[in-house]
Amino acid sequence: MTSPDPHGHETPTRPSDEAVLEAVATGLPAALSDLGRLVRIPGMAWPAFDQTQLERSAEAVASLAEDTGVFDEVRVLRAAVPGTDELGQPAVLATRAARNGRPTILLYAHHDVQPPGDDALWETPPFEPTVRDGRLYGRGAADDKAGIMAHIASVRAVSETLGDDLDLGIALFIEGEEEYGSRSFGQFLADNRDALRADAIVVADSGNWDSVTPGLTVSLRGNARFTLRVRTLEHASHSGMFGGAAPDAMLATIRLLSTLWNDDGSVAVDGLSAREAPTPEYGEQTLRDEAGFLPGTTPIGDGTILSRIWNKPSITVIGIDATSVAAASNTLLPEVAVVISARVAPGQSGEEAYAALERHLREHSPFGAELTFSDVDLGNGFLVDTSGWAVTMTREAMEDGYGVEPVDLGVGGSIPFIADLVREFPEAQILVTGVEDPHSRAHSPNESLHLDTFRHAVATEALLLARMNDRRL
Known part of the structure; x- marks a missing residue:
């Protein structure tokens, strides 16, 4: 018609x-x-x-x-x-x-x-x-x-x-x-x-x-995802014979990863930026309900809740290769691999964010641990x-x-x-x-x-x- x-x-x-x-x-x-x-x-x-x-x-x-x-x-x-x-x-x-x-x-x-x-x-x-x-x-x-x-x-x-x-x-x-x-x-x-x-x-x-x-x-937000491999020893060793003197890869990985966050859970990596923008009202109880918090769990980060989710970077360890609980033995691990997924604030490129993360991790590597980066996936x-x-x-x-x-x-x-x-x-x-x-x-x-x-x-x-x-x- x-x-x-x-x-x-x-x-x-x-x-x-x-x-x-x-x-x-x-x-x-x-x-x-x-x-x-x-x-x-x-x-x-x-x-x-x-x-x-x-x-x-x-x-x-x-x-x-x-x-x-x-x-x-x-x-x-x-x-x-x-x-x-x-x-x-x-x-x-x-x-x-x-x-x-x-x-x-x-x-x-x-x-x-x-x-x-x-x-x-x-x-x-x-x-x-x-x-x-x-x-x-x-x-x-x-x-x-x-x-x-x-x-x-x-x-x-x-x-x-x-x-x-x-x-x-x-x-x-x-x-x-x-x-x-x-x-x-x-x-x-x-x-x-x-x-x-x-x-x-x-x-x-x-x-x-x-x-x-x-x-x-x-x-x-953009993203920067990669695999980090941490090596400290040429081979596995008895944890009773050498523990306390030889740095195992798990200890090095835990210490290294802990440097990525401040005590409140906000990101502690120089070079990762945040965007300043207003956010709607969104209370902690809504977050708890939608994210499925356990009763004793508390939120992380600083600023308004939505600014943490929408406008600031976050870092999550989403995978780990190490000895399983079922197969655990009294052994110093020579190598551990983790997958790190970072979300990048709007306005910062994935390339720039990844460079900041790699720089931070290399600068904070404990006990002279050897770090290898691979499977890098970036998005703006x-x-x-x-x-x-x-x-x-x-x-x-x-x-x-x-x-x-x-x-x-x-x-x-x-x-x-x-x-x-x-x-x-x-x-x-x-x-x-x-x-x-x-x-x-x-x-x-x-x-x-x-x-x-x-x-x-x-x-x-x-x-x-x-x-x-x-x-x-």
Whole structure:
């Protein structure tokens, strides 16, 4: 259906918000059913896991995109991993060209998931989607297969309400290795630059203020992750014969790691910066509840709680190779390896942060311990320019989709590939959204999706697409 604009041109008549929201509500059961089918596919990008499952996952997403009837072309593609002879994991790229001077929007999510960890810690099997207490449980139910289905469901709803008047250009990019470091991401963008070029990019891989209040992510911390190997002896020795004189690697590692933090748990590394920015009110009890504190545990760091999470660096030891408790013997360990994961304040590069960490560790190495650094993985943070029309339109769609005014969020986690998007598409407005709430437990046992949050997220994106379809460039 069309009507003349002031210049006499035919333009689409925008459907009412009520029609869009009705289409969202009607399509929600099918979207959740499709989400359940995706959750059942254990697609993990680590080589130790069955890689055919990732191929299944990509094909399933491609089929969902094709079935919308919206896209001109749907492909499953791989890109080279720079510096290697490998190809990255399969990604889905679906495109439709903009018509009649309308903008193009790129919708991003990822279909790979984190490994489930110890199955015994799950109340229900990780790859068997289960609904209880208003939440859908399963690995990937929130991160990020719900992001995929938010895109698919919103495209379905807008296609149903607009029909032949859908002139908006849409590119759907569903990555297959985000949890594995997006190793081929930059090359994929370069290989498919023209197909991916857009005026606005929605990255559906973040969270919300809570289960009923939407959040638009406007800042992200960067990351610096690496393996540190500490050696003090050529070989293991009897702890009774030489203990007290010979420095074992565990002692050296403990002493060295302890220099990374002040007594209050804040970071004590010169050269790691913090960002000064106001934060919303967020009390200690909320932190305790959302992070799952034990009764006697106290918070760490200084400043407001959200400044510690959003705007300051943090350092976590996320892995260790040493003798297990079960195999312990009276032995001085010659070598210990740890994986250190640092989150970097927005505005500081991952390279600069890593240099500060390596310098600190070398300067504080106790007993002359030999240090080796390897498997370095760096990512830069991100600060959103909130002055653009797409940001304004997204905030308005969030308020109408959730019925609650959105909150501008900083996020303590990292999405390093956003720097690649900014480099390849500097003119695009980047909108970081998501379907998670603070109790989603992404990456943890019993990951879940709050079903009402999902419904509101789909409504928000459908409203955004319908309204963008009414905009001329």
